[in-house]
Amino acid sequence: MANGVLAERLENYLEHKTHKGIFAWILSTDHKRIGILYLVSMVTFFWVGVTLGFLMKLEMLTPGKTIVDAQTYNTFFTLHGIIMIFLFIIPGIPAVFGNFFLPIQIGARDVAFPRLNLLSWYLYIIGGLFAIASLFLQGGPIDTGWTFYVPYSIRTTTNVILPLLGAFILGFSSILTGLNFITTVHRLRAPGMTFFRMPLFVWALYATAWIQVVATPVVGITIVLVIIERALHVGIFDPALGGDPLLFQHLFWIYSHPAVYIMILPAMGVVSEIIPTFARRTIFGYKVIAFSSLAIALIGYFVWAHHMFSSGMSNTSRAVFSLLTFLVAVPSGVKVFNWVATLYKGSIELRAPLIYVMMFIFLFSIGGLTGLVLGSLATDVHVTDTYFVVAHFHYVMFGGTAIILFAALHYWFPKMFGKMYYEKLAIWATPFIFIGFNMLYFTMFILGYNGMPRRYWSYLPEYQTLHIISTVGSWILIAGLAIMFGNLIYSLFKGKPAEANPWGGVTLEWQIPSPPPAENFEEIPVVNHGPYDFSIINGNSDGKS
Amino acid sequence: MEKEHKEHLIPYGTYFLVWLSLISLTVLTVTVAGIELGRIALFVALAIAFVKSTLVVSYFMHIKFDDLIFRIFLLVALVTLASIFILTATDIFFR
Ligand code: HEM
Numbered sequence: 001m002a003n004g005v006l007a008e009r010l011e012n013y014l015e016h017k018t019h020k021g022i023f024a025w026i027l028s029t030d031h032k033r034i035g036i037l038y039l040v041s042m043v044t045f046f047w048v049g050v051t052l053g054f055l056m057k058l059e060m061l062t063p064g065k066t067i068v069d070a071q072t073y074n075t076f077f078t079l080h081g082i083i084m085i086f087l088f089i090i091p092g093i094p095a096v097f098g099n100f101f102l103p104i105q106i107g108a109r110d111v112a113f114p115r116l117n118l119l120s121w122y123l124y125i126i127g128g129l130f131a132i133a134s135l136f137l138q139g140g141p142i143d144t145g146w147t148f149y150v151p152y153s154i155r156t157t158t159n160v161i162l163p164l165l166g167a168f169i170l171g172f173s174s175i176l177t178g179l180n181f182i183t184t185v186h187r188l189r190a191p192g193m194t195f196f197r198m199p200l201f202v203w204a205l206y207a208t209a210w211i212q213v214v215a216t217p218v219v220g221i222t223i224v225l226v227i228i229e230r231a232l233h234v235g236i237f238d239p240a241l242g243g244d245p246l247l248f249q250h251l252f253w254i255y256s257h258p259a260v261y262i263m264i265l266p267a268m269g270v271v272s273e274i275i276p277t278f279a280r281r282t283i284f285g286y287k288v289i290a291f292s293s294l295a296i297a298l299i300g301y302f303v304w305a306h307h308m309f310s311s312g313m314s315n316t317s318r319a320v321f322s323l324l325t326f327l328v329a330v331p332s333g334v335k336v337f338n339w340v341a342t343l344y345k346g347s348i349e350l351r352a353p354l355i356y357v358m359m360f361i362f363l364f365s366i367g368g369l370t371g372l373v374l375g376s377l378a379t380d381v382h383v384t385d386t387y388f389v390v391a392h393f394h395y396v397m398f399g400g401t402a403i404i405l406f407a408a409l410h411y412w413f414p415k416m417f418g419k420m421y422y423e424k425l426a427i428w429a430t431p432f433i434f435i436g437f438n439m440l441y442f443t444m445f446i447l448g449y450n451g452m453p454r455r456y457w458s459y460l461p462e463y464q465t466l467h468i469i470s471t472v473g474s475w476i477l478i479a480g481l482a483i484m485f486g487n488l489i490y491s492l493f494k495g496k497p498a499e500a501n502p503w504g505g506v507t508l509e510w511q512i513p514s515p516p517p518a519e520n521f522e523e524i525p526v527v528n529h530g531p532y533d534f535s536i537i538n539g540n541s542d543g544k545s
Numbered sequence: 546m547e548k549e550h551k552e553h554l555i556p557y558g559t560y561f562l563v564w565l566s567l568i569s570l571t572v573l574t575v576t577v578a579g580i581e582l583g584r585i586a587l588f589v590a591l592a593i594a595f596v597k598s599t600l601v602v603s604y605f606m607h608i609k610f611d612d613l614i615f616r617i618f619l620l621v622a623l624v625t626l627a628s629i630f631i632l633t634a635t636d637i638f639f640r
Contacts, residue, residue, distance in 0.1 A: 246636070254629055254633075305636065316635050
């Protein structure tokens, strides 16, 4: 293990500057600084997305026009979707926490290709700017929905090509990050860090990286085909030109379904880190959790067409994909049971990160179970394209991944910035988030079940009560988010200095000072036990497992 | 840890032969496209493309001479792709 006392005298990564001013950030190839670059840009995009969500809910306060007209509403949900999916939740945890902690957790000084890593960030920013540039151009912002379905995306007069190019470029960013992580895991593990001694967060990132590398090119090529069709009128997808619109949906979801596992797997990895730390015991079923990540990654490729049950696909296909969809619930269920089993009889310390994790287990379970309603053919036909779907994906993506991103932010905040956040305020934010969230989205399940279609700016008067509750929920939720981020930003300046290991964690990042030295380890550690071996801090430190 | 990767030089002659086969296979693809094969046309075209990419991957990309792990990676990706094709076929051919 690195010698804590000696290491404390090393320059930390925030003091270690290779360039002056802002260039110390935007030209740095240090994986930790790149992680922070992603964090700042991602949180900025997130708040743009939240603002659009807030405006949409405000519009839905009354039937008919409240603040905007139909076309503006169309561009709102499209940009909200594009920002939240491509700029926030897909890069999300891997780009921020993966970059920062993957090398540290396996005992490396950096990722395998540090410059490629910085390039990924630039591609991310360029892609992001492309995606939102259409706001300021003639023709107006894109209004196709984040799914870009043909033939509409080929015929609409709004700016489609720019955001499509944006998504294409973002894809490259994602592929390069994936490649970097796969290579890092294979090549840079510290001596003794065998695959089965890797923290589960690393396993999750590894499985995710494979999806990034194998699935993302499919969406890239699909986007290029849409651009070709739009610009040159070659018949590929548009039936009027002799194309097949269902082919687009297949290609789109062949990427975008595995992409939901790009979103959720890293979050599951974070959960598997936080739970052992705050329950003070090793994770229940380490190998099963590790393998279930791989299983989810693999099965995740074979369920895409459950997004197309009512699109006119063949009946054989509908039955096959409905069946496969049920299979993917199994490894996810395995994880949930293992986490709960780890908490059982643990000596639990209820700190903010663990509260977020529990919120996650609750919200994600609702999201997952309603996913089964959508995965079974017969019930899906009733609720597809209604608010039921909108509720479902907010429960899994927001209640699942975004909530865990917040958990990770609290869990690793002391390590990343060397400051403690204010625990009381952090805990105070959680009831706002939890209550606001459920008011905002649970009502959407009921609305959808009663037939309220998604992507409409107006509705029949009988839906109004539920919409009002939902809109008020959005205000409470956003207040909670503001308290949470406010607390973190304030703590960045005024927080008390953090110790090296404030939570008593046992993975490698807790064995080095906070914030980490520029090169992470003074000496590369030699690993001789599993990742969640609490005997090393519970007195007996010979470290056998 | 994996071993350092061995140098392996492929003679120019081999490269030339591979290139020649790629050209002939391209000619074959174009010729076959002219013949009315109905549904089989797709499979013939895919089969030829498969042989071509195998050649490129094995020789030009050196996979034939590289560590086993890379072949495993490739195999996993290939099996995934094949499964995706088969699953898409459950729609296209049963519509
Ligand atoms: C305060 C936060 C949020 C609010 C108020 C909000 C609200 C909404 C509303 C009202 C819609 C449109 C419903 C419709 O008319 O069909 C929507 C769509 C959507 N939201 Fe959110 N949302 C929030 C956060 C998020 C987050 C964190 C994510 C992702 C992680 C997300 C992803 C999406 C997606 C993908 C769509 C679909 C867009 C489309 O139909 O093309 N949202 N959201």
